[in-house]
């Protein structure tokens with residue numbers, strides 16, 4: 001039987017928003033392991049994302065630290081600037097997206113969009129599990145192509161570090177400033193318009 005969530009109370013809506021705001025791109029990962037069951041749950045969240053024509057263009061390569069050779073190979077696909085902190089995460093991923101539709105091989109204009117939705121789902125699920133993702137555009141595509149022989153029709157998109165976050169008192173000095181920096185966002189009236197482009201009745 002399908003499991004319907006019927007509680008649409010304010011509490012649930014507020015909890016969801018709190019979780020969305022709690023997410024952050026940490027650079028201070030704890031050594032605590034993330035289990036295969038937890039990874040399964042995260043990928044299950046990603047799998048249920050919406051996508052254009054239900055193409056589901058997202059693909060992932062994932063390595064746990066215990067898979068030493070594989071972990072090193074994935075780390076090799078991440079640039080030096082990001083490796084400094086990403087190497088401490090217990091899980092590293094690479095993301096890919098199929099550029100054409102399987103049914104007719106026509107270009108899929110929304111492959112990046114849909115991968116983003118899947119990673120967004122994963123990210124929200126991670127926060128509910130007290131885990132944190134840090135996405136990285138800073139990757140080394142040549143290394144990933146060489147090490148994993150990615151099929152031509154797939155874009156190599158990003159890296160992701162995943163794990164638990166260190167409590168602030170345990171964050172190494174080199175990461176402290178970055179980890180405690182205030183997170184900011186554009187205001188609603190800069191991004192949501194109604195009567196005309198640039199005009200907004202929204203405020204936060």
Ligand SMILES: Cc1cc2nc3c(=O)[nH]c(=O)nc-3n(C[C@H](O)[C@H](O)[C@H](O)COP(=O)(O)O)c2cc1C
Nearest residue numbers: 023024025026082134135136137138139158183184
């Ligand atoms: C597609 C994408 C690529 C990113 N690339 C990097 C990166 O290479 N290195 C990095 O340190 N952070 C990277 N970030 C993290 C952003 O800098 C971060 O999301 C942004 O500053 C907002 O901070 P927050 O995620 O903590 O809210 C990336 C985020 C996304 C979504």
